[in-house]
Amino acid sequence: MEVFMLLKMLAVVLLLLFCDCVEDEYSWMMMYKQMKKLGVRSRVSGNFLNEIPLGDVRLDPDSIHGQAQQTNLEYLLMLDVDSLVWSFRKTAGLPTPATAYGGWESPNQELRGHFVGWCTSIVLLESFGHYLSATAQMWASTNNDTLKEKMTAVVSALAACQEKMDSGYLSAFPTEFFDRFEAIKQVWAPYYTIHKIMAGLVDQYVLAGNSEALKMVTQMADYFRKRVENVITKYTIERHWRSLNEETGGMNDVMYRLYTITGDTKHLWLAHLFDKPCFLGLLAVKADELSGFHANTHIPIVVGSQMRYEITGDPLYKEIGMSFMDIVNSSHMYASGGTSVSRIESFSKLGDSIYFEEAGKNPGVYIIQYISSSLNWKSGQILLEQKVIPVASWDPRLRVTITIASKKEGSSSTLNFRIPFWTTSNAKATLNGQGIPITSADDRSDYASLHAILYGPYLLVGLTTGDCDLKAESGSLSNWITPIPSDYNSHLISLSQETGNSTFALSHTNTIVTMAKFSNPGTSDSVFSTFRIILADSSTSAGISSYKDAIGKTIKLEPYNLPGMSLVALGKEIRIGISDSLDPKNSLFRLVDGNEGTVRLESESQKGCFVYSSDGSVKLSCDSGGSDSGFMTSTSFKANNGISQYHPISFVAKGLNMNFVLQPLFSLRDEQYAVYFKLHS
Numbered sequence: 001m002e003v004f005m006l007l008k009m010l011a012v013v014l015l016l017l018f019c020d021c022v023e024d025e026y027s028w029m030m031m032y033k034q035m036k037k038l039g040v041r042s043r044v045s046g047n048f049l050n051e052i053p054l055g056d057v058r059l060d061p062d063s064i065h066g067q068a069q070q071t072n073l074e075y076l077l078m079l080d081v082d083s084l085v086w087s088f089r090k091t092a093g094l095p096t097p098a099t100a101y102g103g104w105e106s107p108n109q110e111l112r113g114h115f116v117g118w119c120t121s122i123v124l125l126e127s128f129g130h131y132l133s134a135t136a137q138m139w140a141s142t143n144n145d146t147l148k149e150k151m152t153a154v155v156s157a158l159a160a161c162q163e164k165m166d167s168g169y170l171s172a173f174p175t176e177f178f179d180r181f182e183a184i185k186q187v188w189a190p191y192y193t194i195h196k197i198m199a200g201l202v203d204q205y206v207l208a209g210n211s212e213a214l215k216m217v218t219q220m221a222d223y224f225r226k227r228v229e230n231v232i233t234k235y236t237i238e239r240h241w242r243s244l245n246e247e248t249g250g251m252n253d254v255m256y257r258l259y260t261i262t263g264d265t266k267h268l269w270l271a272h273l274f275d276k277p278c279f280l281g282l283l284a285v286k287a288d289e290l291s292g293f294h295a296n297t298h299i300p301i302v303v304g305s306q307m308r309y310e311i312t313g314d315p316l317y318k319e320i321g322m323s324f325m326d327i328v329n330s331s332h333m334y335a336s337g338g339t340s341v342s343r344i345e346s347f348s349k350l351g352d353s354i355y356f357e358e359a360g361k362n363p364g365v366y367i368i369q370y371i372s373s374s375l376n377w378k379s380g381q382i383l384l385e386q387k388v389i390p391v392a393s394w395d396p397r398l399r400v401t402i403t404i405a406s407k408k409e410g411s412s413s414t415l416n417f418r419i420p421f422w423t424t425s426n427a428k429a430t431l432n433g434q435g436i437p438i439t440s441a442d443d444r445s446d447y448a449s450l451h452a453i454l455y456g457p458y459l460l461v462g463l464t465t466g467d468c469d470l471k472a473e474s475g476s477l478s479n480w481i482t483p484i485p486s487d488y489n490s491h492l493i494s495l496s497q498e499t500g501n502s503t504f505a506l507s508h509t510n511t512i513v514t515m516a517k518f519s520n521p522g523t524s525d526s527v528f529s530t531f532r533i534i535l536a537d538s539s540t541s542a543g544i545s546s547y548k549d550a551i552g553k554t555i556k557l558e559p560y561n562l563p564g565m566s567l568v569a570l571g572k573e574i575r576i577g578i579s580d581s582l583d584p585k586n587s588l589f590r591l592v593d594g595n596e597g598t599v600r601l602e603s604e605s606q607k608g609c610f611v612y613s614s615d616g617s618v619k620l621s622c623d624s625g626g627s628d629s630g631f632m633t634s635t636s637f638k639a640n641n642g643i644s645q646y647h648p649i650s651f652v653a654k655g656l657n658m659n660f661v662l663q664p665l666f667s668l669r670d671e672q673y674a675v676y677f678k679l680h681s
């Protein structure tokens with residue numbers, strides 16, 4: 001079966017009007033993903049779609065999701081067991097071989113921030129809980145037994161620490177933190193970290209079948225239950241509620257999950273005792289006072305309360321969950337949905353949430369996300385393969401091919417496809433070559449105003465160091481947001497020179513052309529050092545398949561991130577600048593052959609004058625008389641293909657002061673960008 005969906009360039013209204021890049025703490029997708037939980041064994045009967053176990057989904061290794069998963073697997077395999085458990089052993093008074101991951105020299109930049117900062121060991125601990133979850137999820141997604149050995153060794157090392165402490169307590173900081181927590185004294189959220197460790201152990205049990213992990217988390221639960229019990233009996237329940245003003249993460253959630261595994265009602269009531277009433281109560285009465293609450297603290301509590309509903313069927317908790325989603329969806333939502341990289345776990349479960357299933361005599365499978373993958377759908381006795389052709393900006397169709405093989409004769413099941421909100425009404429499906437009708441329930445229309453830009457499901461961001469003013473033209477969106485053609489990458493050039501031992505590239509900063517250290521792709525410097533060649537004779541532009549085809553021709557050089565602008569030479573010995581060509585002839589240069597495979601840029605308006613680099617500055621300089629070899633060297637540049645390259649999903653958007661290159665957020669690495677734009681009509 002094939003499904004074609006037309007991507008609609010969708011303008012969304014969001015509450016943020018400024019340009020700073022923001023964390024997606026309120027991302028609807030993120031919360032949605034957290035709201036359905038892994039490993040739930042017993043629930044009230046209701047219309048819940050069940051998650052397909054991670055172990056039954058495999059990502060296509062050639063897809064970007066498959067590649068991201070592999071990178072993350074290799075990263076997790078690199079971590080050292082002794083270093084990971086170092087501070088746990090220290091706290092338990094056990095020998096500590098190796099060194100702690102404190103002064104971490106991580107090759108993985110995104111994580112480094114977790115390991116430095118004012119309280120290294122505590123931040124590290126939070127990451128530690130993530131490690132347990134991430135490895136469990138990764139193992140379920142790949143069945144890589146090298147990883148299983150490693151994570152099992154970590155769990156065993158922790159078990160030894162727990163046994164040594166002999167109370168059920170397991171942490172890398174002393175119990176004294178909890179004394180202060182219960183006394184309402186200053187302390188850094190100890191339950192937040194404990195929740196992560198407990199959740200990690202639950203994942204190790206549920207996803208990787210490690211029963212030692214279940215035993216450990218149960219002992220931890222008993223230890224903390226006694227602590228809470230003690231606060232309530234010795235003091236008051238109010239005292240306990242007051243202590244919850246300190247961040248407790250998803251303690252309620254992990255206790256509800258544990259209850260579904262153990263069926264022990266003591267676990268259920270401990271979960272209840274972490275449902276923060278002053279917060280959930282507000283939701284229950286639909287008071288929109290969320291803005292005052294710290295999101296990191298409260299999203300996990302709502303996730304836990306949704307779990308309470310799924311387990312107990314208590315309609316109040318359904319109300320609370322719905323009310324929260326409504327409030328968030330209507331006003332507290334940011335646009336960078338699902339792309340935060342601040343939690344390593346998300347890369348370990350990329351196979352998560354692609355498929356859901358519905359039990360019953362005639363079981364159903366729901367294809368929720370279009371990601372190249374295969375599914376071994378056990379209850380439907382079906383092997384399903386999904387192949388997605390990557391989307392590009394110049395072809396607004398998403399093509400998905402689904403191949404189904406039945407494992408059992410004569411069984412029947414239902415396939416459901418999500419028609420995402422970002423498709424137009426022209427989605428088409430064919431089954432074995434025959435068209436089949438499809439119904440789309442979502443007819444929401446474009447909004448008139450726009451602050452973040454989505455192309456289908458992809459959040460587009462603008463390459464910019466600050467400016468974020470868009471010039472919206474009347475009429476169709478396509479008047480001011482246009483796709484970058486697929487062949488433009490072959491028109492890109494970076495020009496370099498060797499000086500001493502270093503390589504410098506022609507670059508620009510604040511509309512002045514400079515020489516900057518030659519940099520790797522995926523950085524702001526690579527963006528600034530890349531230019532697009534535009535042939536002056538526009539009728540032939542399309543014909544160039546590399547910068548080499550432009551040698552001997554008259555060209556303009558457009559900075560990669562400033563579409564519509566170009567290099568300009570204003571006069572002799574004046575620095576080369578960037579502008580939108582007040583006098584077009586100042587931006588014309590002839591690209592000529594220089595020494596030993598280099599190229600030179602000769603001004604068209606001032607013949608015999610060349611772009612000349614000395615001591616980091618770049619000016620127009622004129623040949624005084626032939627034989628000056630210094631002049632030749634300073635005007636000769638090695639030509640390279642553009643260091644930055646356009647992603648297949650790239651657009652140019654017209655701006656008030658500058659135009660923007662828009663690319664999907666996921667395609668960027670360390671480049672500066674803006675997610676939110678101000679609209680001017």
Ligand SMILES: *[C@@H]1O[C@H](CO)[C@@H](O)[C@H](O)[C@H]1NC(C)=O
Pocket residue numbers: 073074077144145146147
């Ligand atoms: C686990 O993955 C790593 C990295 O891809 C690989 O080198 C190793 O052979 C795998 N282990 C097993 C048992 O497949």
Ligand SMILES: *[C@@H]1O[C@H](CO)[C@@H](O)[C@H](O)[C@H]1NC(C)=O
Pocket residue numbers: 325326329330444
């Ligand atoms: C979020 O809000 C939009 C626009 O009001 C609405 O169409 C959509 O159904 C809402 N989504 C959820 C999950 O409530």
Ligand SMILES: *[C@@H]1O[C@H](CO)[C@@H](O)[C@H](O)[C@H]1NC(C)=O
Pocket residue numbers: 500501
């Ligand atoms: C260039 O490299 C050589 C040998 O590696 C070194 O001795 C010299 O100091 C370097 N020069 C500069 C300017 O960095």
